[in-house]
Amino acid sequence: MKAFDFSVPTRVFFGSGELKRLKEISPGMGKKAMLLAAKQTMKQTGILDRAADLLRQGGVEVVVSDDVDPNPKDVDIDRQAAAFLKQKCDFTVGLGGGSSMDSAKAVAFLAAQGGGTILDYLAGGPRASLQDTTPAFPIVCVTTTAGTGSETTPWWVITNTKHHEKPGTGNDSTMARVAIVDPELMVSLPREVTRNTGIDVLFHAMEAFIANVATPFTDLFSREAIRLVVENLGTAMDNGKDLEARSRLAWANTMAGIAIGEGKSSTVGIHALGHSIGGQTDAPHGLTMAAVGPAYMEKTWDADITRYAEVTRLLGQAKPGMSAEELARRSPEALISTLQRFGCRVSMRDLGVNESMIEAMTDSAFKTMSGCLNCSLKSLDRADVVAMYRKSL
Amino acid sequence: MKAFDFSVPTRVFFGSGELKRLKEISPGMGKKAMLLAAKQTMKQTGILDRAADLLRQGGVEVVVSDDVDPNPKDVDIDRQAAAFLKQKCDFTVGLGGGSSMDSAKAVAFLAAQGGGTILDYLAGGPRASLQDTTPAFPIVCVTTTAGTGSETTPWWVITNTKHHEKPGTGNDSTMARVAIVDPELMVSLPREVTRNTGIDVLFHAMEAFIANVATPFTDLFSREAIRLVVENLGTAMDNGKDLEARSRLAWANTMAGIAIGEGKSSTVGIHALGHSIGGQTDAPHGLTMAAVGPAYMEKTWDADITRYAEVTRLLGQAKPGMSAEELARRSPEALISTLQRFGCRVSMRDLGVNESMIEAMTDSAFKTMSGCLNCSLKSLDRADVVAMYRKSL
Numbered sequence: 001m002k003a004f005d006f007s008v009p010t011r012v013f014f015g016s017g018e019l020k021r022l023k024e025i026s027p028g029m030g031k032k033a034m035l036l037a038a039k040q041t042m043k044q045t046g047i048l049d050r051a052a053d054l055l056r057q058g059g060v061e062v063v064v065s066d067d068v069d070p071n072p073k074d075v076d077i078d079r080q081a082a083a084f085l086k087q088k089c090d091f092t093v094g095l096g097g098g099s100s101m102d103s104a105k106a107v108a109f110l111a112a113q114g115g116g117t118i119l120d121y122l123a124g125g126p127r128a129s130l131q132d133t134t135p136a137f138p139i140v141c142v143t144t145t146a147g148t149g150s151e152t153t154p155w156w157v158i159t160n161t162k163h164h165e166k167p168g169t170g171n172d173s174t175m176a177r178v179a180i181v182d183p184e185l186m187v188s189l190p191r192e193v194t195r196n197t198g199i200d201v202l203f204h205a206m207e208a209f210i211a212n213v214a215t216p217f218t219d220l221f222s223r224e225a226i227r228l229v230v231e232n233l234g235t236a237m238d239n240g241k242d243l244e245a246r247s248r249l250a251w252a253n254t255m256a257g258i259a260i261g262e263g264k265s266s267t268v269g270i271h272a273l274g275h276s277i278g279g280q281t282d283a284p285h286g287l288t289m290a291a292v293g294p295a296y297m298e299k300t301w302d303a304d305i306t307r308y309a310e311v312t313r314l315l316g317q318a319k320p321g322m323s324a325e326e327l328a329r330r331s332p333e334a335l336i337s338t339l340q341r342f343g344c345r346v347s348m349r350d351l352g353v354n355e356s357m358i359e360a361m362t363d364s365a366f367k368t369m370s371g372c373l374n375c376s377l378k379s380l381d382r383a384d385v386v387a388m389y390r391k392s393l
Numbered sequence: 394m395k396a397f398d399f400s401v402p403t404r405v406f407f408g409s410g411e412l413k414r415l416k417e418i419s420p421g422m423g424k425k426a427m428l429l430a431a432k433q434t435m436k437q438t439g440i441l442d443r444a445a446d447l448l449r450q451g452g453v454e455v456v457v458s459d460d461v462d463p464n465p466k467d468v469d470i471d472r473q474a475a476a477f478l479k480q481k482c483d484f485t486v487g488l489g490g491g492s493s494m495d496s497a498k499a500v501a502f503l504a505a506q507g508g509g510t511i512l513d514y515l516a517g518g519p520r521a522s523l524q525d526t527t528p529a530f531p532i533v534c535v536t537t538t539a540g541t542g543s544e545t546t547p548w549w550v551i552t553n554t555k556h557h558e559k560p561g562t563g564n565d566s567t568m569a570r571v572a573i574v575d576p577e578l579m580v581s582l583p584r585e586v587t588r589n590t591g592i593d594v595l596f597h598a599m600e601a602f603i604a605n606v607a608t609p610f611t612d613l614f615s616r617e618a619i620r621l622v623v624e625n626l627g628t629a630m631d632n633g634k635d636l637e638a639r640s641r642l643a644w645a646n647t648m649a650g651i652a653i654g655e656g657k658s659s660t661v662g663i664h665a666l667g668h669s670i671g672g673q674t675d676a677p678h679g680l681t682m683a684a685v686g687p688a689y690m691e692k693t694w695d696a697d698i699t700r701y702a703e704v705t706r707l708l709g710q711a712k713p714g715m716s717a718e719e720l721a722r723r724s725p726e727a728l729i730s731t732l733q734r735f736g737c738r739v740s741m742r743d744l745g746v747n748e749s750m751i752e753a754m755t756d757s758a759f760k761t762m763s764g765c766l767n768c769s770l771k772s773l774d775r776a777d778v779v780a781m782y783r784k785s786l
Contacts, residue, residue, distance in 0.1 A: 001576075001640040003408025008401040014610075015396025216644055220613045247394040247598075251609055332722075 004215035006263045010141075010152055010176045012254060016184045016243060020045075020274035022093070025178060029138045030090020034062040035081065036103045039066040045188055049380075051095050059277045063087045064225075068096060071166070071282055073159045077118040081110035084137075091138040094226040098148030098285070101141040102156035103130040109136040109156075112173075117388065122160050123167040123368040135173035144185040146249040146346035147197030147259025148202050148244065148285070151179035158278065164360075166279035167368035168271075175261070181254050183247040191237050194249075195342055195384075198233040198287035201225065201253045202338070203274075203293065207267035209309050209314075210300070211375040215263060216272075223260040226314040228252035233342055246289065268376040270296045272369035273388060276361040280367075283351035290339050291348045295391040297332035299384060303377035305330075348392050358389045397608035399656045403545055403569045405647060409577045411637060412440075412535065414430035415447035415486070417569060422531045423483020425454040428472065429496045432459040438581055440537060446486050458481045461489060464559070464675055465496045466552045470511040474503035477530075484531040484570075489676070490590065491541030494534040495549035498567040502529040502549075505566075513635050515553050516560040516761040519747035528566035537578040538720050539629075539642040540590030541678070542597050542650025544572035549759075552672065553761075557753075559672035560761035561664075568654070574647050575639040584630050587642075588735055591626040593679035594618065594646045595731070596667075596686065601652035602707075603693070604768040611658045614648040619707040621645035626735055633668040661769040663689045665762035666781060671756040672761075683732050684741045688784040689769075690725035692777065696770035697721075703726075751782045 013021045024032075035048070042048035043066055084092070085109055094104025110118050112134040120127050120181055127133065141151035150156070154170035176256045189197075205225035208218050228248045234244035260267050273296065274288035281288075296331050301308045310325035312318050317334035318327055339345040353361070362385045365373060373380055406414045418426075425449055428441070435441035438458055447457045456471050478486070487497025488755050503511050505527040513520050518524065534544035543549070544683035547563035582590075598618035621641045628638035653660050666689065667681035674681075675685055694701045702720035704765055705711050732738040746754070756780045758766060766773055 001408065001637065001644065003411055005404060005405070005406045006401070008399070011398060011400040013396070013398045015394065018396055101748045220617060220648075224613060244394065251394065255613075 001216065004217060004263060006215065006217040007341070008152070008258060009261060010179050012152060012179045012181065014181045014251065014254065015277060016182060016247065018180050019051065019182045020054060021180050021186060022051055023058040025140055026058045026060050028189055029140070029328065031059070032063065032087070032089045033093050034063045034065055034080070034084045034087070034089040035093045035095060036065045036068050036107065037100050038068045038070070038173045042066065042096055047185055048095065051093070051142065055093065056386055063089055068100045068103050070099050071159050071278065072099050072106070073161050074117065074119050074122070075161060077103060077106045077110055077158055080107045081115050084111040085115050091140065093140040093142065095142045095144065097143070097145040098157070101143060101148070101150040102158065105136065105156040106158050108139045109174055113137045118158055119162065120161060122169060123165065124159060124163065128169070130169065130171045139176045140178045141176040142180045143253070145189060145193065145197045146186060146246070146253040147200050149201065149253050150211065150259065151181060152254055153255035153261030155261065157275070163170050164279050165364045166275045168275065179242065181250050183243060183250045186246045186250060187241050187243060189240060189285050191240065194237050194240060195344055196286035197283040198229055198236065198249055199290055199342065199344055200304065201249070201256045201276045201287040202229045202269060204256035204260050205252065207270055207310060208256065208265055209264050210304065210311065210377055211268050212377050213264045213266055213375050215265065216264045218259040218262060220346065222257040223314060225252040225256040225259065230314070230316050230338065237342065243282050263274045266375040267372045269373050269380055271366045272373040273385065275369050276364040277348060277351060277353055279364055280357050280361055281352040283342070287344060287346050291346050291351055291393045292388060293386040294332045294336050297335050298377060299388055300378045301331050331347065337348065348389070353393070355393060358386060362386050363387060394609065397610060397656060399653060401545070401651060401663050403572050405572045405574065407544065407574045407644065407647065409640065411573050412444065412575045412578060413443055413447060415571050416451040418448065418450045418533055419453050419728065421661045422533070422570065425451070425456065425480070425482045425486050425641040426484050426486050427456045427458055427473070427477045427480070427482040427648065428457045428486045428488060429461050429500065431461045431463070435459065435489055441488065442576055444486070446640065448486065456482055458700065460496045461496050462756065463491045463501070464552050464671065465492050466554050467510065467512050467515070468554060470496060470499045470503055470551055471611050471738035473500045474508050478508050481609060484533065486533040486535065488537065490536070490538040491543045491550070494536060494541070494543040495551065497532055498529065498549040498563065499532065499551050501532045502567055503772060505529045507524065510662060511551055512553060516558065517556065523564045532567065532569045533571045534569040535573045535575070536646070538582060539579060539639070539646040540591045540593050542594065542646050542653065544569055544574060546654030547562065547649055548654065550668070557672050558761045561670045574643050576636060576643045577782050579639045579643060580636060582633060584633065587630050587633060588626070588737055589677040589679035591622055591629065591642055591738055592683055592735065594649045595644070596663055597649035597653050597660060597683040598622065598645065599704060601658055603697065603770060604659050605703065605770050606657045606659055606768050608658065610657060611652040611655060615652040618645040618649040618652065618757045622746040623707070623709050623731065630735065643742050651663060659768040660765045662766050662773055665758045665766040666778065668762050669757040670741060670744060670746055670756065672757055673750050673754055674745040679743060680737060680739050683737045684739050685781060685785045687725045687729050688781040690728050692781055693769060693771045694721050696726050698766055741782070746786070748786060751779060754782060755779050
């Protein structure tokens, strides 16, 4: 066995009704929270008011920032961090999907640097390494989707409006101190959001499993997460009120987050290519991976026969008597069948990409997501990325 | 899904040669370490000197306490904690099996209370709840056996010489900050130690899986740990130098530790009964569970047919066509076969217990290990415990 290391520093509360834990957050966090959420969804469903009430019942003063954008932008973070400092908040609470949780992380981080612009800390910025930065203020994540796994990763993704990029970054200090995963909050998610976020979970888990940094620790989580998405996403899409299916998807999401967030673990080239589509088009994050995933599997399946064969098995697409090599070779097709089953076999054109964007997207993949690219089991150069993009048009 | 919570606050470094991480320990821990180990084993193998050297290379001053007993006693801890305070140490490093790591935890805890006697904090003592105690000094665990899983649990077990008990206790502050699991340190373990500690791992994992506090998180670890012990213990016993088998056993041990150490997870009645044998006889810890395990399984197998059936499967003892109930009913026999296979199907008499000790052992199980007892899937009263002990004589 190769050497590896891990921890799960976040205290995760999982279960229906666990939103109530917000009442117990105060000790060790502080007395004044900035609660970040998207007005449109969280206010309408009443979840935002409930969360704010629970925090107040726990003795926490709450500053609500309900202007989180579905793909949060640098200018949003800069404004919210300035407000955090002006209001003398002690910690952030991100309530929602990846956008709210990532905003909570970015605001807690930027505020700890004394404000300014988050652009300085994103790929290409002068302090993009995050070295010698001050640790972020404490962060609480409450996830209301089974989607980004942001509640158990250090990563946050902010759109760079200047360069049309969607870089991911983060360090130990941007792991949530406390994460709350309450499947009850997910029963009202529309079918399409359930699908798009569920597909993101599938890619996190599958990519973690075929990353060159996968470990016996991350494998425990990624295997089980793939299995649970395949088994439960259809049910959750067809009957959003099925709390058991919602719970299993939510658990898959949290596990997939751990699989890409612990130690040196990571996603691979699929996320690198997907993010760069997101920077150009504002397409739903999960669908960008659906567009490029099959081409990536075709390019890489022979890099590790055993692992790619297991992907085919975990996707439930193994046929009796197939050799490991046949199973591995079948993995792109297994992924395509899975995407078709959930109605999201999409092309890049479906997402608004045209051929003229491929050069810029390739630049962006290398500039902003080379970390993930380099975790692929096959080394990928510029020509490889262009070819995968073309194949996915 | 029922609600549950978890974290893995310990940073675990796993792999051959990872002992070297001791050079990086200093930041956040302090400048002076008390290094606790058993002279007989650690000094002879040269591991103690290597560990001390690595700490010194990292800028840490080292106070060596190489007088750890195989079953550490209250009087040892009291003396070592006094030395820790006198020498103004900042943290402890436990190097060895459960005895050294548990000593490191107990010393770090007792020293934080300003010294005195650890008896005050053990079951029956005036501060046994550990409430309102000061958090322990930082702890580093380096495990040289695939045994107690102490490196990833908050628990420490100290023999109460006054009452001949072996109570376990611990709180959040007695989780190791850093754990090092280096299978290379295990290749020289004698066959018998390999077996007795490996059997302990099997019981941790199996008990965690059939505990009423098992969660989807602990199940990930306990299932994989059972599987790995069954597959690798024989090889590690027969060829101690097989580093791959040693690594897999070591990983099983660390996972089993997580399965009994996270959230509200726990072992069950088997450990409660086993510990009380250990208090009376100084028998190797793993063997005490081997003696009482089968009687426990016979008593409880029908409490959860699905889980006990899976135990039989995980032990590799399922026969084709068996119903879940047949599999569950077979679990005591599956455990017995497994123990026989590893040459440790022992009775309590083999361990030096006679019938006259059963009453005192039963008292001790309820007094010192009721937490574990109450995690059993069947509620167990005094008569049940006496009956299981008699059956195991």
